[in-house]
């Protein structure tokens with residue numbers, strides 16, 4: 409990297425700001441940009457000057473650190489990136505910065521459409537349990553450059569982040585699954601898969617690619633890598649499908665060992681077929697990192713799970729509430745409805761490509777009633793009608809007198825009403841029922857984030873209990 413030149417950090421969210429301050433501390437001449445003026449002013453208060461679209465000499469910028477939230481290809485590049493690309497300015501993300509700074513550490517990357525955070529946390533927990541020097545972050549928790557010194561970095565890698573790691577080498581790269589998601593940002597499924605496959609790009613024969621081959625897309629990726637023969641490829645499956653690690657009779661097996669490695673029934677917070685996939689994939693990854701079976705098994709037993717992922721909230725009046733606010737696409741919602749028979753399901757927000765079409769059969773057979781809210785409500789109602797399913801209600805704020813509603817609750821009142829109705833219906837069921845938030849949608853139409861949505865769900869449950 410050329411020290412006489414400047415570095416531009418574009419997008420000043422949690423990671424971008426951390427990146428800019430990190431580079432400044434390293435003595436780089438840093439310029440920043442965020443589309444929001446107030447954010448630029450805040451950065452200025454921290455001694456970070458802004459570039460401008462009009463006056464930037466891109467020949468003077470050695471590289472750009474880009475926030476993964478900002479598009480640089482689809483649907484169209486941010487105007488600044490479009491300019492920089494004309495001048496071939498390299499674009500990297502914060503994991504690349506960490507790698508440049510700590511390239512002697514072990515890098516363990518996790519990608520996939522679903523299960524990244526759970527598996528990242530499970531790997532981190534297990535490595536800590538084994539007494540290994542390790543930090544975890546990137547897409548989950550702390551930005552990469554804010555992770556302290558250690559010998560191993562466990563990094564959750566989104567597809568966006570994987571477009572910004574040109575030289576990072578993952579000693580162990582874990583690929584969990586692929587289903588259609590984030591296609592607006594990636595164009596089509598092949599672009600999405602190619603972005604994710606960057607996790608393997610810089611590997612050589614010392615490195616491991618661990619690939620769960622449960623879905624066809626992932627199976628093809630494993631075959632392709634095996635054919636290329638660059639790295640050690642280990643396959644994994646959450647069924648009895650032929651793979652190096654697999655599940656049989658609810659136990660985890662490796663082809664290297666005739667005895668089971670562990671029993672899924674012992675892992676209280678790894679229930680369901682989706683977590684079977686996460687657990688067997690994590691086991692293979694931990695073996696590649698050199699951990700022993702006993703340590704892995706003990707750590708899986710004590711793993712506490714993550715909030716907002718099929719999280720049991722509480723039971724009240726025989727009604728169980730589950731918060732799966734992180735179910736932001738159809739596949740993750742399907743995993744939730746599979747787990748709870750005849751649930752009262754809250755669905756809504758900003759729909760992903762294909763909406764709920766792929767899971768309508770499961771809804772018909774598994775769900776007692778659907779409560780629709782948010783931007784996708786009419787689209788989802790139509791999908792359900794078309795499938796001949798009529799057990800649904802739509803919640804909006806058309807007939808609500810806002811002056812009667814506490815100001816804090818106005819923005820979410822249709823969601824709150826949907827939860828309260830779901831509770832009423834579930835409590836009228838003989839033997840009680842389940843209220844399940846697993847919305848199959850992004851949250852940004854009504855909430856700051858999926859955490860915000862899950863927290864409001866939990867706050868509404870508290871209101872139900874206190875009779876508000």
Ligand code: ADP
Nearest residue numbers: 521522523524525526682685717718734735740
């Ligand atoms: P990510 O970080 O990839 O979004 P999370 O671990 O945060 O993954 O889980 C997101 C959602 O997907 C949750 O609803 C969770 O219950 C579900 N999920 C977790 N693991 C898997 C998996 N392997 N396959 C499908 N769904 C999963």
